[in-house]
Amino acid sequence: MGLYVQKYGGTSVGSVERIEAVAEKIAGFKANGHDVVVAVSAMSGETNRLLGLAGEISEQPAPRELDVLVSTGEQVTIALLCMALHKRGVEARSYTGNQVKILTDSAHTKARIRNIDIENMRGDLEQGRVVVVAGFQGVDEDGNITTLGRGGSDTTGVALAAALGADECQIYTDVDGVYTTDPRVVEGARRLEKITFEEMLEMAGQGSKVLQIRSVEFAGKYKVPLRVLSSFVDGPGTLITLEEEGSAMEQVVVSGIAFNRDEAKVTVLGVPDTPGAAAKILAPIGSANIEVDVIVQNISADNTTDLTFTVHRNEVEKAKSILETVAKEVGAREVISDSKVAKVSIVGVGMRSHAGVASTMFEALANDNINIQMITTSEIKIAVIIEERYLELAVRALHSAFGLDADTVTED
Amino acid sequence: MGLYVQKYGGTSVGSVERIEAVAEKIAGFKANGHDVVVAVSAMSGETNRLLGLAGEISEQPAPRELDVLVSTGEQVTIALLCMALHKRGVEARSYTGNQVKILTDSAHTKARIRNIDIENMRGDLEQGRVVVVAGFQGVDEDGNITTLGRGGSDTTGVALAAALGADECQIYTDVDGVYTTDPRVVEGARRLEKITFEEMLEMAGQGSKVLQIRSVEFAGKYKVPLRVLSSFVDGPGTLITLEEEGSAMEQVVVSGIAFNRDEAKVTVLGVPDTPGAAAKILAPIGSANIEVDVIVQNISADNTTDLTFTVHRNEVEKAKSILETVAKEVGAREVISDSKVAKVSIVGVGMRSHAGVASTMFEALANDNINIQMITTSEIKIAVIIEERYLELAVRALHSAFGLDADTVTED
Numbered sequence: 001m002g003l004y005v006q007k008y009g010g011t012s013v014g015s016v017e018r019i020e021a022v023a024e025k026i027a028g029f030k031a032n033g034h035d036v037v038v039a040v041s042a043m044s045g046e047t048n049r050l051l052g053l054a055g056e057i058s059e060q061p062a063p064r065e066l067d068v069l070v071s072t073g074e075q076v077t078i079a080l081l082c083m084a085l086h087k088r089g090v091e092a093r094s095y096t097g098n099q100v101k102i103l104t105d106s107a108h109t110k111a112r113i114r115n116i117d118i119e120n121m122r123g124d125l126e127q128g129r130v131v132v133v134a135g136f137q138g139v140d141e142d143g144n145i146t147t148l149g150r151g152g153s154d155t156t157g158v159a160l161a162a163a164l165g166a167d168e169c170q171i172y173t174d175v176d177g178v179y180t181t182d183p184r185v186v187e188g189a190r191r192l193e194k195i196t197f198e199e200m201l202e203m204a205g206q207g208s209k210v211l212q213i214r215s216v217e218f219a220g221k222y223k224v225p226l227r228v229l230s231s232f233v234d235g236p237g238t239l240i241t242l243e244e245e246g247s248a249m250e251q252v253v254v255s256g257i258a259f260n261r262d263e264a265k266v267t268v269l270g271v272p273d274t275p276g277a278a279a280k281i282l283a284p285i286g287s288a289n290i291e292v293d294v295i296v297q298n299i300s301a302d303n304t305t306d307l308t309f310t311v312h313r314n315e316v317e318k319a320k321s322i323l324e325t326v327a328k329e330v331g332a333r334e335v336i337s338d339s340k341v342a343k344v345s346i347v348g349v350g351m352r353s354h355a356g357v358a359s360t361m362f363e364a365l366a367n368d369n370i371n372i373q374m375i376t377t378s379e380i381k382i383a384v385i386i387e388e389r390y391l392e393l394a395v396r397a398l399h400s401a402f403g404l405d406a407d408t409v410t411e412d
Numbered sequence: 413m414g415l416y417v418q419k420y421g422g423t424s425v426g427s428v429e430r431i432e433a434v435a436e437k438i439a440g441f442k443a444n445g446h447d448v449v450v451a452v453s454a455m456s457g458e459t460n461r462l463l464g465l466a467g468e469i470s471e472q473p474a475p476r477e478l479d480v481l482v483s484t485g486e487q488v489t490i491a492l493l494c495m496a497l498h499k500r501g502v503e504a505r506s507y508t509g510n511q512v513k514i515l516t517d518s519a520h521t522k523a524r525i526r527n528i529d530i531e532n533m534r535g536d537l538e539q540g541r542v543v544v545v546a547g548f549q550g551v552d553e554d555g556n557i558t559t560l561g562r563g564g565s566d567t568t569g570v571a572l573a574a575a576l577g578a579d580e581c582q583i584y585t586d587v588d589g590v591y592t593t594d595p596r597v598v599e600g601a602r603r604l605e606k607i608t609f610e611e612m613l614e615m616a617g618q619g620s621k622v623l624q625i626r627s628v629e630f631a632g633k634y635k636v637p638l639r640v641l642s643s644f645v646d647g648p649g650t651l652i653t654l655e656e657e658g659s660a661m662e663q664v665v666v667s668g669i670a671f672n673r674d675e676a677k678v679t680v681l682g683v684p685d686t687p688g689a690a691a692k693i694l695a696p697i698g699s700a701n702i703e704v705d706v707i708v709q710n711i712s713a714d715n716t717t718d719l720t721f722t723v724h725r726n727e728v729e730k731a732k733s734i735l736e737t738v739a740k741e742v743g744a745r746e747v748i749s750d751s752k753v754a755k756v757s758i759v760g761v762g763m764r765s766h767a768g769v770a771s772t773m774f775e776a777l778a779n780d781n782i783n784i785q786m787i788t789t790s791e792i793k794i795a796v797i798i799e800e801r802y803l804e805l806a807v808r809a810l811h812s813a814f815g816l817d818a819d820t821v822t823e824d
Contacts, residue, residue, distance in 0.1 A: 016468040053492055056428040061495040068506050069491035072484035079481035080465055083473040094480050098510065099555055143511055 002167035003035040003125070007135060007157030010044035011174045012231035013077050019043075022172075022231060023084035026130055030090055035125050037164060039135040039157040040081060042073025063108030067137070067147045071097070074134035074153070081132050092130040095120065097137035097145070102156065104138035104146045111138055111146035113155065116163040133160060154215035162222035169224050170237075171211060176230035177238035178203065178210055180404040181257035185395050188405035192238050195255055197226075200240045202347040202381045203258050216240065253357060254348035254402040257395050263293060264316035265341050265374070265385060267308040268323055270333025273300040278307055280330050284322050290315045294343065294383060296374050304333070308374060310385065313339050341373065342391040345383035346398055358382055364401035370394050414579035415447040415537070419547060419569030422456035423586045424643035425489050431455075434584075434643060435496035438542055442502055447537045449576060451547040451569040452493060454485025475520030479549070479559045483509070486546035486565070493544050504542040507532065509549035509557070514568065516550035516558045523550055523558035525567065528575040545572060566627035574634035581631060581638050582649075583623060588642035589650035590615065590622055592816040593669035597807045600817035604650050607667055609638075612652045614759040614793045615670045628652065665769060666760040666814040669807050675705060676728035677753050677786070677797060679720040680735055682745025685712035690719055692742050696734050702727045706755065706795060708786050716745070720786060722797065725751050753785065754803040757795035758810055770794055776813035782806050 006026070013019050022040075029036050050070050054061045061069075078094035085092035097104075100120065104111035121131045135153025138146045148155050154171055161169035177191040178200065195203070197220035201213060210228055219226040219240065229237025271277050278297060285292060295309040311319050316339050323335045351357040361382055365372060370393065374385035386394055399405060418438070425431050434452075441448050462482050466473045473481075490506035497504035509516075512532065516523035533543045547565025550558045560567050566583055573581035589603040590612065607615070609632035613625060622640055631638040631652065641649025683689050690709060697704060707721040723731050728751050735747045763769040773794055777784060782805065786797040798806055811817060 016465060020469065050488065053428060053488070054495055057432065057492060057495045058499050062498055065491040065494045065498075065506055068494075068508070069488055072487045075484045075487075076462065076465070076481055079477040080469055082477045082480075083466055083469045086474055086477075087470050094477055096480070096557075099557075145508075145511075 001033045001035075003037070003164060004029060004168055004170055005037045005039065005157055005161035005164065005166045006170045006172060007039045007153055008041065008172045008231055009153065009174070010041040010047070012172050013040055013042075013081065014044035016080070018231075019077070019080050020084050023081060023088055023090070025172075025231070026085060027088045027090050030130060037121060037125070037131045037133065037160055037166070038081065039133045039153055039160055040074060040077045041135050041153040042070070043077055046073040046076070064144060067108045067145050071134070071137040071145050071147055074136055078132045078134045085130055085132070090130055091128055092132055093124050094132045094134075096134045097156075098139040098143070100133055102133075102138035102159070104140055104148070106140040106142070106144065106146065108144070108146055110149040111140070113138060113148070113159050116159055118163050121160075121164065152212070152214075154212040155218055158215045158218045158222070158224055158226065161224045162218070166224070168227055169219065170227045170229060171215075172229055172231035173210065174230065174232065175210060175228070176233050176235050177228055178240070178256070180255065181395055181399050182259070185259075185392050186257075186399045186405070189399065190404065190406045192255060193236070194239045194241055196349050197240055197242060198380055199255050199347050199349055200226075202345065202378070203256050211240075253350040253354050254346045254404065255350070256347050257398045257402075257404065258345045258347055259391060259395050260293070260343040261388065261391060262313045263310040263341050263343050263385070264313045264319075264337060264339040265308055265310045266316060266319050266323060266335065266337045267306055268327055268332045268335050269306050270304040271307050271327075272331050273303050273305050277305075277330050277332075281307055281323065281326050281332075282309075284326055285311075285319055288318065288322055290319050290322075294374065294376050294385065296376055310341070310343065340388045341385050342388040343383055343385055344391065344394045344398065345381050346402065347381045348402075349380050351382070352379055360401055361398060364397045365394055368393055368397050370397075413445045413447075415449070415576060416441060416580055416582055417449045417451065417569055417573035417576065417578045418582045418584060419451045419565055420453065420584045420643055421565065421586070422453040422459070424584050425452055425454075425493065426456035428492070430643075431489070431492050432496050435493060435500055435502070437584075437643070438497060439500045439502050442542065449533060449537070449543045449545065449572055449578070450493065451545045451565055451572055452486060452489045453547050453565040454482070455489055458485040458488065476556060479520045479557045483546070483549040483557050483559055486548055490544045490546050497542055497544075502542055503540055504544055505536050506544045506546075508546045509568075510551040510555070512545055514545075514550035514571070516552055516560070518552040518554070518556065518558065520556075520558055522561040523552070525550060525560070525571050528571055530575050533572075533576065564624070564626075566624040567630055570627045570630045570634070570636055570638065573636045574630070578636065581636050583627075583638065583640050584643035585622065585640060586642065586644065587622060587640070588645050588647050589640055590652070590668070592667070593807055593811050594671070597671075597804050598669075598811045598817070601811065602816065602818050604667060605648070606651045606653055608761050609652055609654060610792055611667050611759050611761055612638075614757065614790070615668050623652075665762040665766045666758045666816070667762070668759050669810045669814075669816065670757045670759055671803060671807050672705070672755045673800065673803060674725045675722045675753050675755050675797070676725045676749060676751040677720055677722045678728060678731050678735060678747065678749045679718055680739055680744045680747050681718050682716045683719050683739075684743050685715050685717050689717075689742050689744075693719060693735065693738050693744075694721075696738055697723075697731060700730065700734055702731050702734075706786065706788050706797065708788055722753070722755065752800045753797050754800040755795055755797055756803065756806045756810065757793050758814065759793045761792050763794070764791055772813055773810060776809045777806055780805055780809050782809075 082092040103115040135156040183189040226240040494504040515527040547568040595601040638652040782802045
């Protein structure tokens with residue numbers, strides 16, 4: 001007898017048939033005596049269809065009107081899902097973000113949730129109803145419709161779970177859990193039963209795009225147990241939890257191998273080693289809305305240093321042309337770039353207390369003659385930038401070196 | 413410098429190109445110094461697409477959820493139209509029914525407007541903005557989304573005009589005005605420059621489906637000047653006004669010929685001539701939601717009478733089977749029906765003070781050997797039921813007999 005908040009993404013509700021399947025799954029939870037609150041996305045393709053209409057009219061549509069437009073996508077889904085539940089004799093009631101209400105700030109297309117009014121939902125749950133909420137959307141203090149940005153339905157799910165004190169927030173998606181790495185790259189990749197919030201953040205940020213990073217942060221902050229599972233295949237999925245002292249997770253040194261294919265690196269050479277130089281270089285990149293991933297700067301030699309960072313490959317030319325102007329201003333020597341790089345990371349809370357993890361990693365790469373161009377580390381992650389063509393080879397080598405292959409585990 | 417409420421129907425906003433054309437038209441009004449409030453329908457086809465999705469799930473979807481679903485159609489249009497206005501440098505702001513807010517009762521799928529809050533709109537107009545409102549929808553006291561029923565966007569337009577005290581409510585549609593009769597039936601049909609509310613009610617109710625009847629009633633009640641005009645062709649359209657003493661309209665005896673093709677007549681024969689018999693017969697018809705058009709009962713002979721009425725042809729079998737039960741209960745003799753009838757009406761405020769209008773009508777029909785099965789009249793209308801196959805012939809004969817043909821007028 002739990003209270004579950006379930007989030008179903010666009011693929012899970014991508015057709016009438018799939019909406020019926022979701023209703024069937026929810027009906028099963030109700031039949032087992034659970035309370036269910038559901039957050040849904042727009043049917044897959046719908047948001048793009050709507051954005052396409054806007055794009056035909058304007059290259060830069062007003063964000064307020066974009067939100068009015070795309071928020072209709074989830075509104076369609078909540079109504080259809082309620083109808084499918086009613087058909088199964090399950091009482092259900094739909095709510096738009098405005099109706100719940102999910103109060104956000106006024107940053108259209110990327111609003112942040114400020115408060116959720118749980119009164120209506122509590123009333124419905126007490127009456128035995130399933131509550132179906134439009135994900136991704138909210139309303140600001142002036143009654144304007146806002147959206148949380150793409151993928152924001154995950155955040156809606158987590159926020160509802162936090163507000164309602166739910167037993168679990170279940171994110172139904174098209175994969176059956178979080179894997180040690182991408183199964184398309186490593187055949188022996190395994191589904192993880194549990195992963196910590198921090199590990200999940202590193203995994204998601206590094207390219208294992210199962211969950212929106214923001215929703216994971218949110219879940220961690222409000223201590224909402226989060227579970228990723230498949231809406232198509234029954235199974236336990238992967239539970240994302242708080243790290244606990246002495247928990248089983250501590251036994252594992254490295255939980256997963258993440259990677260990112262579409263990186264490009266840009267280096268400003270011969271930057272005068274003066275305070276503020278790095279800030280001056282990065283500020284215009286930020287202003288141009290170019291997202292920077294890895295930043296590396298080593299100690300200076302001869303009073304100059306080199307600053308390297310990676311950006312998405314599509315933005316490397318834009319970044320380079322901005323930097324060429326900035327480089328002159330700060331008195332740097334030259335800007336060079338390389339679009340053919342990739343990032344590979346090992347992630348695991350266990351590595352904190354284990355020496356030798358880095359050397360195992362570098363050794364595994366050296367054994368396959370993979371040259372490491374850059375290294376960055378965090379408490380629970382070591383990332384390297386390598387030549388792109390070695391990406392798959394590197395991921396497989398590391399997956400094996402850290403004992404993550406399905407076979408390895410079985411033999412242990 | 414007027415305040416115009418303009419309503420654009422589904423065909424007028426049926427594609428991005430047409431939405432751009434509507435924006436262009438509105439921009440022209442703004443450039444001439446007018447204030448504009450716009451009510452729009454869903455893009456043509458969209459409401460049916462949404463109802464189709466619902467129909468795939470359930471034959472009888474919950475009305476509350478149907479409203480959540482279909483109200484997204486207009487929400488898409490308001491956003492796109494605002495984007496198209498912005499592109500032309502016209503400031504504009506969209507409002508859903510909930511945001512205005514248009515308060516209705518809670519009769520989902522056929523709600524009635526109770527009140528419109530004009531504060532937001534006034535503020536926008538003062539700032540020089542065009543206000544774009546989703547037609548057809550509102551919100552009840554509990555914050556549930558409601559809809560006014562199909563065609564309800566006209567009603568939204570009129571209600572906005574009434575609430576704002578607009579100078580004119582302009583209903584843009586795919587015809588360029590109200591005609592003396594259907595131009596597809598009579599080649600010489602003419603556009604009317606003016607028509608009274610009452611005439612318009614009779615014309616619309618009789619099958620000249622230019623405007624939703626409810627919106628005309630509404631406009632009459634609140635004395636909102638209503639104009640029907642084309643969104644595709646420039647022109648003055650037809651102004652629907654209050655009848656004024658000695659106005660030009662009085663000169664015209666008959667303003668138009670209306671007709672309705674899909675009628676069926678049902679007669680209960682030998683009804684005992686006692687008080688309450690007619691009510692007993694019609695009550696179960698009403699309960700079954702069968703709409704009755706014409707009702708005729710003549711004086712009784714031998715203490716029994718015959719009661720005839722017309723219904724839509726699709727419902728004649730249902731009506732007949734209900735009546736066969738009722739006929740026994742009230743002691744009537746028999747129920748007969750005929751599905752092959754049509755109704756032709758002449759409409760005009762002028763006929764009040766003109767004798768001989770009826771005889772001109774009956775004579776014109778007799779000249780073409782058209783037999784009149786039933787006659788009913790109101791103050792400004794005479795309707796006859798005839799065999800369906802004579803419909804076109806009858807309309808043309810009457811159009812000519814009352815001097816409505818374009819040629820006739822020119823020659824006068």
